[in-house]
Amino acid sequence: MIVTNRAAMFAITFTVGYAVIYAICTEFNLPLLTYHPVTGEVDFLSKPPRSGPAMYWYGWLLTALIGATILALATTVTPERWMQRGITFGVLAAVGYLIVYSVALFIYDKATIELEFLKSRWLSAIAAIVLAAAVSLFTPTSWNERVWPGWVWVVPIGAMAVLGYYLTPYFTR
């Protein structure tokens, strides 16, 4: 399906991009600002707590907002088919990374010899990107067009799954 309305393209890309960037911001703690609720002070970027706890959530929201807006604006001047293919590539790369890295760690644990390189996140990321590029390049255009609007809820669910995984210590301690 081809969306003729640029506003719809912007909205779809914004949602998908925001979900991914937000998950990255929370994992790597990349807030645009830090709020100190006890004193009401606001710091630029990530700062440690002082006089009570520090809140980074608002900062993550802003970082992701800026990132997703730039991404969505960029897609409004990008040919739609490329954008659809790009989102498919991004999703495949993310899922591929999870699979490749999990398999690499599994092999590392079971191997009888030391295979230190398998613990490298970069190696898994590169492998996932190559795989995703190969698959998305050969994916039929019609398939990309059909699944494209569905990423709007699939990608946020994926982001939520990642965020939920990082919260498991609260429920297992």
Place this chain on the structure above:
Amino acid sequence: MVFWTSLLIVHGLLAVALLGAITHQAVALWWPVRAASGSFVARFRAVPSTSYVWAIIVLYAVTFVMGAWVYTHYRYTSRLALEQLRFLKTVGLFEVKEHLATIGLIVLPAYWAFWRRPLSADYAEARKQVTLFLAVVVWANFLIGHVVNNARGFGS
């Protein structure tokens, strides 16, 4: 304290209104009425889904902003008490709520795009999926908020 409690109650009331609107819309969309009937359930399913769109968007945004405001007070009062009492699951549930609320908020632009008039037949499936997704997020957040509030309930 009265201010924050009032804010929390207003946040809760808005959430109830949002819950009603999104549930109405999701049910009408996924389980539409085929034949006219006078039963309560049939009337519940027979609402015009399109008329709820802006109400849902505005209610979600306002409820989110109020929740984000109350969050500042929660962070250095209730949460500290919950951590001292080792109520870690409750704290964790609130963290889940924080992320779920964000995910729901960012789905709104796409939700709006799919529900734009005239409704596009191309987006019929996407419209159903996103509406259901939003309904699940709202329900989950409502229930989590209820449970979390019960841990250090009103006046505690």
